[in-house]
Amino acid sequence: MSRVQLSNVVKKFGDFTALHELDLDIVEGEFLTLLGPSGCGKTTTLRLIAGFIQPTRGTILLGETDVTGVAPQHREIGMVFQDYALFPHMTIEENIAFGLKERKYEKSKIDARVRELLKLIRLPDAAERYPSEVSGGQQQRIAVARAVAYPPRVLLMDEPLGALDLKLREAMQFELRRIQQELKITTVYVTHDQTEAMNMSDRIVVMNHGLIEQLGGAEEIYNHPKTKFVADFVGQINLLDAAIVGEDGDWQVAETMATRVKVPRHAEVAQKSAVAVGIRPELLKALPVDASVNGMNSIPGKVKGKTFAGNLVKIFIAVGGDHEVVVEGRPQEWFGEPGDAVQVAWQPQDAIVLTS
Amino acid sequence: MQARWEYLLLPSFVFVVLLIVSSQYVFLKGSFYEDLGLGQIGDTFDWVNYNKFFSDTFYLSTLWITVKVSALATLFTMLLGFPVAYLIARMRSQWAMILLAGVVVSTFVTIVIKVFGLIIIFSADGLLNKFLMGIGIVDTPYTIIGNQTGVVVGLMHFTLGFGVLLLYSVIQTIPRSLEDAAQIHGASRWRMHLRVLLPLSLPGVTVGALMIFNMSMGAFTSAALLGGGRVFTLPVLIQRTMMMEIKYSMAGTLAAVLLIAVLLINLLSVFLLRRLRAARLVIA
Numbered sequence: 001m002s003r004v005q006l007s008n009v010v011k012k013f014g015d016f017t018a019l020h021e022l023d024l025d026i027v028e029g030e031f032l033t034l035l036g037p038s039g040c041g042k043t044t045t046l047r048l049i050a051g052f053i054q055p056t057r058g059t060i061l062l063g064e065t066d067v068t069g070v071a072p073q074h075r076e077i078g079m080v081f082q083d084y085a086l087f088p089h090m091t092i093e094e095n096i097a098f099g100l101k102e103r104k105y106e107k108s109k110i111d112a113r114v115r116e117l118l119k120l121i122r123l124p125d126a127a128e129r130y131p132s133e134v135s136g137g138q139q140q141r142i143a144v145a146r147a148v149a150y151p152p153r154v155l156l157m158d159e160p161l162g163a164l165d166l167k168l169r170e171a172m173q174f175e176l177r178r179i180q181q182e183l184k185i186t187t188v189y190v191t192h193d194q195t196e197a198m199n200m201s202d203r204i205v206v207m208n209h210g211l212i213e214q215l216g217g218a219e220e221i222y223n224h225p226k227t228k229f230v231a232d233f234v235g236q237i238n239l240l241d242a243a244i245v246g247e248d249g250d251w252q253v254a255e256t257m258a259t260r261v262k263v264p265r266h267a268e269v270a271q272k273s274a275v276a277v278g279i280r281p282e283l284l285k286a287l288p289v290d291a292s293v294n295g296m297n298s299i300p301g302k303v304k305g306k307t308f309a310g311n312l313v314k315i316f317i318a319v320g321g322d323h324e325v326v327v328e329g330r331p332q333e334w335f336g337e338p339g340d341a342v343q344v345a346w347q348p349q350d351a352i353v354l355t356s
Numbered sequence: 357m358q359a360r361w362e363y364l365l366l367p368s369f370v371f372v373v374l375l376i377v378s379s380q381y382v383f384l385k386g387s388f389y390e391d392l393g394l395g396q397i398g399d400t401f402d403w404v405n406y407n408k409f410f411s412d413t414f415y416l417s418t419l420w421i422t423v424k425v426s427a428l429a430t431l432f433t434m435l436l437g438f439p440v441a442y443l444i445a446r447m448r449s450q451w452a453m454i455l456l457a458g459v460v461v462s463t464f465v466t467i468v469i470k471v472f473g474l475i476i477i478f479s480a481d482g483l484l485n486k487f488l489m490g491i492g493i494v495d496t497p498y499t500i501i502g503n504q505t506g507v508v509v510g511l512m513h514f515t516l517g518f519g520v521l522l523l524y525s526v527i528q529t530i531p532r533s534l535e536d537a538a539q540i541h542g543a544s545r546w547r548m549h550l551r552v553l554l555p556l557s558l559p560g561v562t563v564g565a566l567m568i569f570n571m572s573m574g575a576f577t578s579a580a581l582l583g584g585g586r587v588f589t590l591p592v593l594i595q596r597t598m599m600m601e602i603k604y605s606m607a608g609t610l611a612a613v614l615l616i617a618v619l620l621i622n623l624l625s626v627f628l629l630r631r632l633r634a635a636r637l638v639i640a
Contacts, residue, residue: 050536050540051540052536052539052540071539071544072536072539072540073539073540073541073542073543073544075540077540078540078541079536079537079540079541081533081536081537082533083531083533085531085533085534085536085537086537087534087537087538087551087552087556088556089555089556098538098541098542098543098551099541099542102541102542102543102547103542146537146541147541149541150542156540
C-alpha cells in the first residue's frame, strides 16, 4: 500500500516549470530520499506534500485521502526544517507539545507523550529548557520529536543536517534512522548529499531539472546508474565518450580514446551508437606501460598529479590527449609519478555503458 | 599616539547643548516662576503654575485628551499597519520593495500637504459629504474636522508610514519557517499568529508602539489642523498659550507636564515589557 502518492504532478512558478509530470509512490513505513542538486525540484516536491504550495496540475494522495488543495494544518504531517524552526519563546516541552495542544489532547496525555518523546530522543531532562540553551544537534532531535508527536501520517525532512558539522552530521544520520525505524514512520527526506542519502534511505529518488532521473536502492543507483547525470551525481565516475563498433562473444566492443575496449552488452545500443563508458575511480588501476593486463581493458595515459587523503590516494591521469581520469587506490599500490607514461586498466564487467 | 576620534563628536555635542538642552532648560526653569501674563514672569521660585495645572479641569482634560487621542491613534496605526507590514515582509516578488518605497515616500511627504488632502475630502462641504448627501445616505453633513475623531485620523495619517516601516523590520526578523512549522503541526493561520508571530513580535511591536505614541503626543500640525481650533491637545495648547496668550512660563509648565507624562508612560511600558520577558512570555 502506498502511503503518499503523487500522480502527474506539475508545478510551475510563472514561466518556470519546477516539476514536470511527477509520479511517485512512497511505500508505507519506508525512508525515501529525494536527492539532487539545488533547483532540481526536491524541495518543491516536499513542500507540495506538506501543502505549503499547491500543484499546478495533478493529485496528491495521503493514504486513501486526496489532499490536493487541503491546507497544511489538516494533512496530519510532521516536518523537520533545515533551520529546525523551533519556537524560541517556548520551552522544549512546549515545542514538542505544540501539535498535541493544537489537536486539543488532554493535559495528562500530552505530558505522558512528551516524556516518552524526550526519552526517545535521549534528552529526558531538557523539558524545562529553551531551544537557545541546547546545542545544534539537540535542537535537531527536538525538532524531530515535535514532528513525530501526534504521530503524523508522514514525516518530512528538509535537509535537516545541513547546519551541523561533519562529525555530528554522521552521528545524526544514524540517530534519525534509528528514530525512524523505532517509530516505523513513513519518511520523505530531502538532501543534496549523496552519502547522507545512501547511509539512511530504503530508496533514493535522484532528481534533476524537475524530473526523476532514477529511483532505487542505494546499491542499485550506485552500481547501475541509468543516466550520466545519476552516475556523476551519486559518487564519482570517469566518463569516456565512446562508439560501439562490434561484438566479441558476450561483450560489445567500444572504441574510446582511439582504443578498442570490451564493455558489458547493452540491450538498446546498436552499432556505431555514441555512448559514454563510465568507470568508478576505485575500479580503475594505474599500471606500468609494460605490465600484462590479463584480459583487462587498458588505455595509455600520462600521470598528471596525485593527492593523498590518508586511507586512499587519488591519481589524475590524462588519456587520449587531455581527457583527465581519476584513479583511486590504497597508498601502498603502484601509481607511477607525475610525468610517467602508464596504462589505465579495468575489468570489462566494471564499466557501465550510458546512453543518456 | 592613538587618534582621538571621539573629538569628532564635539561639534554635534555643542550643537545639541546649545539648541536643545539650553532651550529646554530655559523653558523648564521658567515654568517654576509665576506667570503674570503678557510675557511677564514672577521672580520667586515656586510651584504655582503646576498647582494651576493640576487644579484646573481644563488643563487636566487637555492632558487626558492628548493621552487618549495618542493612544487611540497608536492602537489603530498598529492594527492597520501590522497586516500591511506583514504582507510586505512576507512578499517574495519585487513588488515588496516597490510597496515599501511607496510607504517611505508617503511618510516623508510633509504632513501639511497630507492633512489638507484630508480636509478637502472630509470637511462639511468636502467630497465625501457631497457624495454621501448626493446619493441620499446622510441628510446633514458629517465631518471629522474639529472633533477628536478627526485628530485621531490626522495623527494616524502622520504616523502610519512610520508604523508600517517599524513593524516591517520587526516581522522580517522572524523566520518564515516558524510560521510553516506552526502550520504543518496543526495550527490554523489565526492560531499561528496567536501562538507564534504575536509573542515573537511583541517586544518589537511594543517599542514601535511607544515611538508612534511619542510622535502622536508631540504632534502639532495634524492635531492643530484637524482639531480646527476646537480640540486642544497639549502641543496645540502650548502653541496657543505661548503665541496667542503670551504666557511663557505657563507654556513652559505645559511642556514640562507633556515631557514628564511621555517619560512616565514610556518607563511604565518598558517595565511591563521586562516583567513579560522575565516570565518568558516574550523573547529578549
